[in-house]
Amino acid sequence: MIQIDSSLEGKEFALFELERLLKPKGFVIGGNWDYDHGAFDYKMANDEGYQFLRIPFTAVSGQLDVKGTTVKIGKPYVLHHVYQGGIAPTAQVSNATAGINQFQEPQDKDGSVAQQYIELGTELVREVENTLLTTS
Template identity: 45%
Template sequence: MVPLESKLENKIYSLFVLEELLKPEGFVIGSNWDYEKGFFDLKIDDQGTYYFLRIPFYAVQGSLDYPGVTVRLEKPFLLAHQYQKGYDESGSAGAFQGTFNQFQAPTDPDAEVPEAYITTGKELMKRVEDLIIPRD
């Protein structure tokens, strides 16, 4: 995990507005959310290791399943997960086996993030800041 500096840290926004701005850029709300916190995730690459830009957020008014919830953004970070290779790269394991393999745990849930991805993450965060922070 590599923390990234951001002007957005500790800023409060409507979750709806953030979704409207970030989803067209490829961000999704990660499936590991609960009623108080969640993450905006952007997959940067998946060449043997999955690299994500992750922006955590916490509910400050309402809960995440509540319309009109307001959230506080936390320190963004880069995350690398290295997964096991499938039984057969050609796909001969079949759809049935794939149903179970999609839920496998990463072999290294906190793999090293190369400098090139750190640079990319910083550039992406600058773009996110430009989308969210109103211009003066």
């Protein structure tokens, strides 16, 4: 994981507004959100694993699944998830369980990040800063 300094850190936004502005740029709310925190993820590549720019946020008012929630932006970072090849040895292969048990744990949740993805992540953060700080 490589952290990227950003003028967004500590700023508060309506979650709805962040979604409206960031989703068209390719960001999605990552799957491991909870009621009080989450992150916008941008998949930069699928090169020997997945390279993401992640912009974390925490709820300041409301919960993430409630309309009108305000969130505070954390420090953005680039991460590299290295996935194992093949089928997990514990995977259950049947029609009933295929949608549940098809994925393995990453081989390395925090693999080393190539310089090109650090640079791309930094460029993306600057683009997001420009979008959010000139719009609000």
